[in-house]
Amino acid sequence: MYLAAIATGVLLGWAAPGAGPGLEYVINPVLAALLYATFMQVPVGQLARSLRDWRFLTATMTVNFAVVPLVVGGMFVFLPASQAVQIGVLLVLLTPCIDYVIVFSKLAGGSSQRLLAATPLLLIAQMLLLPVFLLLFLGPTLADTVEAGPFIHAFITLIVIPLALAWATQWWAARHRSGTVVAGAVGTAMVPLMAATLFVVVASQVPKVRDDITDVIAVVPYYVLFLIVMAVTGLVVARVFRLDTPASRAVVFSGATRNSLVVLPLALALPDHLAVAAAIVVTQTLVEVIGMVAYVRIVPRMIPTKTPSAHTAA
Numbered sequence: 001m002y003l004a005a006i007a008t009g010v011l012l013g014w015a016a017p018g019a020g021p022g023l024e025y026v027i028n029p030v031l032a033a034l035l036y037a038t039f040m041q042v043p044v045g046q047l048a049r050s051l052r053d054w055r056f057l058t059a060t061m062t063v064n065f066a067v068v069p070l071v072v073g074g075m076f077v078f079l080p081a082s083q084a085v086q087i088g089v090l091l092v093l094l095t096p097c098i099d100y101v102i103v104f105s106k107l108a109g110g111s112s113q114r115l116l117a118a119t120p121l122l123l124i125a126q127m128l129l130l131p132v133f134l135l136l137f138l139g140p141t142l143a144d145t146v147e148a149g150p151f152i153h154a155f156i157t158l159i160v161i162p163l164a165l166a167w168a169t170q171w172w173a174a175r176h177r178s179g180t181v182v183a184g185a186v187g188t189a190m191v192p193l194m195a196a197t198l199f200v201v202v203a204s205q206v207p208k209v210r211d212d213i214t215d216v217i218a219v220v221p222y223y224v225l226f227l228i229v230m231a232v233t234g235l236v237v238a239r240v241f242r243l244d245t246p247a248s249r250a251v252v253f254s255g256a257t258r259n260s261l262v263v264l265p266l267a268l269a270l271p272d273h274l275a276v277a278a279a280i281v282v283t284q285t286l287v288e289v290i291g292m293v294a295y296v297r298i299v300p301r302m303i304p305t306k307t308p309s310a311h312t313a314a
Helices: 002-015 017-039 044-052 054-076 083-093 100-107 112-138 141-145 148-173 177-188 190-218 220-240 245-256 260-268 276-302
Strands: none
Touching: 002 017, 002 190, 002 276, 017 148, 017 177, 017 190, 017 260, 054 083, 054 112, 054 220, 054 245, 083 112, 083 190, 083 260, 083 276, 100 112, 100 245, 100 276, 112 141, 112 245, 148 177, 148 260, 177 190, 190 220, 190 260, 190 276, 220 245, 220 276, 245 276, 260 276
16 A cells, blocks of 8 residues: 555656645645554553663664664765755664554564553654754754754644644543544554555655656665665674564564654755655655565564473473
8 A cells, every 4th residue: 555655646746746736735734644643653651661671672772773873874975965865864764663663573573562662762762862863964064954943843743743642642542432442543544644645745745856866766775775784783783682582573673664754744844955855755665665574574584483492391
């Protein structure tokens, strides 16, 4: 469904570029609804529990906020010189996924419950550290290029407010049956909302990036390389922390999957001359969805289930 939504958006964007400005008005409402549904998967009630599993949590935070920036730093010097491309790549690769990573990890035998418990801290940490990382990579020129006003407005209206509403709904669902019904309906709407968002964003942005399509295509190898490198480095981190098999697989998935749709509002808030950054972010989603299908098959082979020895069995 996601691939079909992206493909349909591309076709509409190329065939009817005049529809782009009209579709842009739909982006924020659809994106806000999607992020509300996404944040419903971030269990604020699990925050205390995540702090107790210190070894898994430390491994997850290490791979996402120490290893990933180093990997991105190694790739950054080879990126196209376009500032829009660089900002788009940094936005998406420096923020760990908090939603469908849980599903893909579970399909591969990873500890989805541990990842679910860690998501509130992952979300809080990435929102605090993202501005720091952007300044480290782009330097003071970032402030000269990006106006803070639209950036802050997008952050508040499309991230802070949906997050607050989602956690309020969780509180409601924990106390009243009506809240449980609403929470279930929101969860059911997650996939259609994501498909609708991808379609609207791609269809509205394609006319803007016609002249920059080579830049969009140029980042695909970097996203593929990122997935390959993070499979190996995630495994190394898991072994350093001596995690069991399900936790190790979960750490690998957490390090590889990125938070493209949560940072998309920030990319869309950039000035017009940086408009290609949004397409750079969406492109990562396309590569990642395909990569996760491969990960589900490869990661269990990289981290096989440990079988008890004959001595232990006896």
